[in-house]
Amino acid sequence: MANRVRYVGTLVAVVGALSLAGCASPTAIEDFSGLPVVPVAAEGEEAEPELEEVEVPEGETSVVYLDYGDRLALVTWGSSTCPVVGTDIVVVEDANSGNSVRIETEPIPDDAICTADLVPHTTIFGTPENTTTTKPLLVEVNGEEIEVPVK
Known part of the structure; x- marks a missing residue:
């Protein structure tokens, strides 16, 4: 019986860790x-x-915290028909080593036909684990480095 309880307890812990x-x-x-x-x-x-x-500066790529720091919003500006869209967020340096991430974007095909307007586009990510909102977060997007202030 003790083995069965231990097994169930281990199973619950593993399922909980995987869901988190x-x-x-x-x-x-x-x-x-x-x-x-x-x-x-x-x-x-x-x-x-x-x-x-x-509020973000018009025409500038920006990153801001949402929901008390639980989410990050990448705001890019460009063509409404060919927006720069974030796809992935990767921790470059954790909170103890520098607190920085890189956001990957989807490349726009060379043969894409894009309008010449300037509109904002937003991509939202969950704030990565191993980063903190108590220090500035450095975010690299397409070679540009953006500092997100403390939340």
Whole structure:
């Protein structure tokens, strides 16, 4: 009987660890045209929170924390028909070694026909494990280094 209890306990621990490991996916969890939005407190006792666009410099690649640091949003600017889309996020240096990540993007095909407009595109990732929001996070995107301030 003791072996059976030990086996069940081990099985529960393994399943729990595997399910937690899936929480911080290195791939994009959402991408869309436009700027990311965050809820803002609305006035009134029963008022629903309103959504407000995050402010980022127009025309500049930006990375910002969302949801108290649980998610990272990559905002790129370019053609609406050929957006720069993030695909993966990789920890380059963990929180103890420098706190930096690299975001991979999907290449735009050379023969793509793109419009000449300038619009924002957002890709959202889960904030990787082994990084921290208590130190600036350095993010490399297409050779550009962006510093995300402490959350």
